[in-house]
Amino acid sequence: MTATLLSYDDVLAQFDPALGLEVHVELNTATKMFCGCPTVFGAEPNTQTCPTCLGLPGSMPVVNAKAVESAIRIGLALNCQIAEWCRFARKNYFYPDMPKNFQTSQYDEPIAFDGYTEVEVDGELYRVGIERAHMEEDTGKSTHIGTTGRIHGADYSLVDYNRAGIPLIEIVTKPVLGTGAKAPEVARAYVAQLRELLLGLGVSDVRMEQGSLRCDVNLSLAPKGADRLGIRTETKNVNSLRSVERATRYEMQRHAAVLAEGGKVLQETRHWHEDTGITTSGREKSDAEDYRYFPEPDLVPVAPSRDWVEQLRAELPEPPHEKRARLQAEWGFSDLEMRDTAGAGALGLVAETIAAGASPQTARKWWLGELARRANESEIDLGSLGVAPADVARVQSLVDEGTLNDKLARQVFDGLLDGEGTPDEIVAARGLAIVSDEGALSAAVDHAIAAHPDVADKIRDGKVAAAGALIGAVMKEMRGQADANRVRELILEKLG
Amino acid sequence: MPETSEHAGGPASDHPTISRDEVAHLADLARIDLSEAELDHLAPQLNVILESIASIQGVASADVPPTSHPLPLTNVYRDDVERPGLTAAEALSGAPEEEQQRFKVPRILGYDQ
Ligand SMILES: [Zn+2]
DSSP: OOOOOOOHHHHHHHEEEEEEEEEEEEOOOSBOSSSOOBOOTTOOTTOSBOTTTTTOTTOOOOEEHHHHHHHHHHHHHTTOEEOSSBOOEEEEOOOTTSTTSEEEEOOSOOSEEEEEEEEEETTEEEEEEEEEEEEEEOOOEEEEEESSSSSTTEEEEEEEOSSTTOEEEEEEEOOBOSOGGGHHHHHHHHHHHHHHHHHHHTSOOOOGGGTSEEEEEEEEEEETTOSSOOOOEEEEOOOSHHHHHHHHHHHHHHHHHHHHTTOOOOOEEEEEETTTTEEEEEEEOOTTOOOOOEEOTTSOOBOOOHHHHHHHHHTOOOOHHHHHHHHHHHHTOOHHHHHHHHHTTOHHHHHHHHHTTOOHHHHHHHIIIIIHHHHHHHTOOGGGSOOOHHHHHHHHHHHHHTSOOHHHHHHHHHHHHTTOOOHHHHHHHHTOSOOOOHHHHHHHHHHHHHHOHHHHHHHHTTOGGGHHHHHHHHHHHTTTOSOHHHHHHHHHHHHO | OOOOOSOTTOSOOSSOOOOHHHHHHHHHHTTOOOOHHHHHHHHHHHHHHHHHHHHHHHHOOTTSOOOSOSSOOOOOEEOSOOOOOBOHHHHHTTOSOEETTEEEEEOOSSOOO
C-alpha cells in the first residue's frame, strides 16, 4: 500500500499547500466536564465513572465551572472573541466509546471564535487564524481484541470509560495559506507554540505521549496561483511534534503525486504511522456527515459575563512570543541561539538554570551541548533526562571555582544520569576534583618534557603553539584532573 | 459544516404511527424487556405522543426559532470538586458481557478512531 510520492521540490514548483490543524487538549481539571468523577491518568479500568458519564437513565450532567474558565482563558490567549451566549450540543453517533450514544460538544456556537496566533519559522512570522475553540468531552478508550490488534479484523472490543467525559477543548485553525515550502515547519511550530501557551496557562498537562494533546493535520494542495482550495485529507494520530512536520510533508508529496498524474485526491481520514513515517487510508469522509447535532436540553446555556471575561483577560500570563523576546534580551542570546534553545524545548530548563545561578551562556552550553547529545542518544526529551537545572548550575559553579574543568564536569553528568547523588557527592565519590598539588603537577610536566624532547625544543625556540602536545600528555598523566591553564603556565616557565 | 437537524424526526405527517412490531424492535435495541401486555399498552401511547409532536410541528414555521430550553436559565455550574462515583463492579453490573474489568462489545464495523 505504499503510495507514490512526488519529490518535495516538484511539489513546490507546481502546488500551493493549505494547512489546517485541529488540536484536542485534555484539560487538567480534577473532575470531568459534566460530573464529579476524577480524571487521573492510568487508573485501573472503569474505576472513575458514575451514572452521568456512563449515560445511565435519569442521570443529569452539570458543567464544571473550572473547565469553562479554562476554555475562556485559552480563547483569550488565542486572541479570540468570547461568546456572550452559547450552548452545548449533542453529537449523535453509535460507537461504544460513548455509552450515551452521543458526545456532548458544541456545534455552531463555540465558546471562543475568530482569533489568531503568530508563529515564527526561520525568523519569519506566520499568522495562523483560529476558527474556533469549543468545549466537549473525551470518549472512552477501546482495546480491540483479535488477530490484528486493530479495528479491522478485531473479534470484539473492550471499553474503559475512565476517560469518557474528561473536558476537552478542540482548537481549529482557519486554512493556513502562503506557507509554501515551510508548511511542515509552520505546522510543527504552531503545535509547539500552542503547547507552550497551554503550559503557560496551566490548563493542561499537554503530554502528547499520554494523549492529553492530540493533533489532526488537514492538508490540501491547489495548483500554483489558483484561487480556491484543493480537496483535503485529515490525518489523525499525529501525536508528536516531529510527526506533525513529517506527516504534513508526506501528505504534500502524496497529494502532489496523485494530482500530477491528473488524478483526484480522495477526501478521507488518513492514519499516521509513526514507525514507518507514512499515512494510510482511513474512513472516507464527506462534508455532509450527519451527526444530527441538536442543542443539549439537559445543560443550560453558558453566558460568561463580560466582567468575568475581562478579569480573566487581565490575568493572562505573558504570551509566549513576548516572553521569548523578553528572555532573549535579558539573556543576550543571538537570534540563532534563541531559536536553537526554543527548538530544543529548552527555554524553561535554561531559564531555571539561570535562576539557579548560572550565566545564560553556560546554561545554554550545557543544555544544548552535552545534555542535548545525551538526550538524543537515548531518544528522549531534554526534560525527561533526569538532570535538574539546579544541578547544572552547581556543576558550572564548580567549574567557575576551579574544582572542575569541562572534561571532569562531563563525568559529573555521567554520575547524575546514573543517579549517584548531587554534583558535590559525585565529585567526592568519584574523586574528580582538579589536583592543585603543585608538586604532582610539576613532576607530570617534567615527565612530559622528558618524553617529548623534540616538542620541548620547538617551544624553547619560541613556537609556543607546540605546547598543546605537552599539555595533552600532562592531562593524560593527571587523568584529566588538572587545570589546563596552569599546566600551560608551568610548561612555559620551565622551557622559557 | 453539515446543516444542523433540529427536527430530527423528519418531515411531519398528519398521521404518524408506530407499529407494535416497531416498539418491540426498539425495546430490543434499548435492552428493555417488555411483556406482550406492555407492548399492547405502550404502542398506542407512543402514537399519542407522536401525534402531539406532529401538531406542534404543524404550528412551527421558519420564523419561529426552535426552543431548546423552556426556562430562561443560564450559567448553572458546579465546582471542580470530586464526588464519589461507582466502583468498577458497580459500573460493570449492567454490562451484558465484561472482560478484564472492561465492557465487552461486539466487533465494530467501519469505525476507525
Ligand atoms: Zn462520572
